[in-house]
Amino acid sequence: MDFQKRHALIKEWMREAASMILASFQEELTVEVKTHRNDLVTNMDKAIELFLIKKIQQSFPSERIMGEEGFGNQFQDLKGTIWILDPIDGTLNFVKQKRNFAIMLAVYHDGIGQMGYIYDVIEKELYWGMKDQGAFCNEEKLPVVEDVSLKEGLVAINSGMFATNRYHTTEMGLASSGVRMVGSAGIETVHVASGRLAAYLSYSLCPWDIAAGKVIAEEVGLVYKKLNGEAVDLLNNNGIIVATPKAYQEILTEYLLKK
Numbered sequence: 001m002d003f004q005k006r007h008a009l010i011k012e013w014m015r016e017a018a019s020m021i022l023a024s025f026q027e028e029l030t031v032e033v034k035t036h037r038n039d040l041v042t043n044m045d046k047a048i049e050l051f052l053i054k055k056i057q058q059s060f061p062s063e064r065i066m067g068e069e070g071f072g073n074q075f076q077d078l079k080g081t082i083w084i085l086d087p088i089d090g091t092l093n094f095v096k097q098k099r100n101f102a103i104m105l106a107v108y109h110d111g112i113g114q115m116g117y118i119y120d121v122i123e124k125e126l127y128w129g130m131k132d133q134g135a136f137c138n139e140e141k142l143p144v145v146e147d148v149s150l151k152e153g154l155v156a157i158n159s160g161m162f163a164t165n166r167y168h169t170t171e172m173g174l175a176s177s178g179v180r181m182v183g184s185a186g187i188e189t190v191h192v193a194s195g196r197l198a199a200y201l202s203y204s205l206c207p208w209d210i211a212a213g214k215v216i217a218e219e220v221g222l223v224y225k226k227l228n229g230e231a232v233d234l235l236n237n238n239g240i241i242v243a244t245p246k247a248y249q250e251i252l253t254e255y256l257l258k259k
Contacts, residue, residue, distance in 0.1 A: 116215025153198025
């Protein structure tokens, strides 16, 4: 796999896509509800996905694409080289706040993450990682994370997990230094990767919410697993935890697996 060729193209595509999104702030958005009132899709989500798919197909016509808005291929397996993309991660934030959203793109081969990119459009921060080559924010390499415990760090916990307290999330939050929520799986994952959080948990993420962040997280020494401690399944939705090794073990044994 020619990592450098792909890397140069992906950076160019993501910055072009970001310019399209920023230009849309001057236009009226078309907003639709997908599964419920907090699950939105806009004309820009669709436009960005189509833009990225076209670019990928022009440069890598034999490779398959998994996209959130359904314009890519259908998948029963992860064989070969697959692109996994989320055109706007945090669409609700995009619509309501005009910030705290990201473009996400990943390249996997035979189910193993090779490259992951998360672009915080408003902050102009491109987080990226390559397998066995580390992770970066723009061109600055991210250090291996400090292995802090739950009580030593902040945590981000998806708001839906507090509704039933099934995973003892209230107690988990109280045991930490504090709870912070952004509303974008990608941005919250890179906040763990950059040491701003000790952990991020969500009860249900789609493959395109996971793929890019998993590559970046693992390159800085984080654990990225299902809530039950099993490996992530990129053909289905997953409840996930991404955390420092110390915080992961503590959260898994004392809260997630606690009866």
